[in-house]
Amino acid sequence: MGSMLRLMPLALACALWVNSAAGESNRPLVGHIMALLAVFEEADVLPPETAPEANELIHALIQTQAALTKSTNPATRRWFAEALRRSEAPGAELDAREGLTSRALEAIAAYADTHSPAARPDVMAGLQEFNVSAADIDLMARVYRQARDRFRSEGRNIHHLYEAQRHAMPLR
Numbered sequence: 692m693g694s695m696l697r698l699m700p701l702a703l704a705c706a707l708w709v710n711s712a713a714g715e716s717n718r719p720l721v722g723h724i725m726a727l728l729a730v731f732e733e734a735d736v737l738p739p740e741t742a743p744e745a746n747e748l749i750h751a752l753i754q755t756q757a758a759l760t761k762s763t764n765p766a767t768r769r770w771f772a773e774a775l776r777r778s779e780a781p782g783a784e785l786d787a788r789e790g791l792t793s794r795a796l797e798a799i800a801a802y803a804d805t806h807s808p809a810a811r812p813d814v815m816a817g818l819q820e821f822n823v824s825a826a827d828i829d830l831m832a833r834v835y836r837q838a839r840d841r842f843r844s845e846g847r848n849i850h851h852l853y854e855a856q857r858h859a860m861p862l863r
Contacts (some may be wrong), residue, residue, distance in 0.1 A: 767817025
């Protein structure tokens with residue numbers, strides 16, 4: 692948990708900057724990023740704080756959440772909506788306005804496997820407005836899957852762990 696605690700101020704500062712730059716107060720959404728980072732730390736898949744990949748992951752999570760919740764690009768909004776609609780979460784209606792939850796990240800990662808945003812210049816244009824690249828989507832998906840698989844091997848559910856972390860975060 693040590694490296695996650697050191698990354699937390701950076702993630703919080705970046706997320707608050709993104710929200711303040713957008714002129715909105717979405718402080719509760721910051722908790723999603725913090726909870727995801729805590730889950731990744733618990734799974735021991737969070738890159739070391741000194742590795743460039745640590746900053747890249749924080750950037751990817753924050754900027755993807757911004758694109759998910761704020762993009763006005765029609766193709767990008769449709770891509771996210773379709774990803775969330777096709778979610779494997781039985782009985783769960785995922786809503787982009789809810790932010791980048793563990794279930795939303797799972798849905799985005801799964802959809803990107805078969806519908807790569809890199810293959811859609813119109814989708815990429817909307818993502819790039821938020822400085823999100825195809826490599827960012829790939830990085831988030833890889834780290835998410837590593838965490839999910841680690842927890843599965845231990846008989847634990849990543850979504851339950853995420854929810855516990857989410858409720859423990861100061862910014863809900």
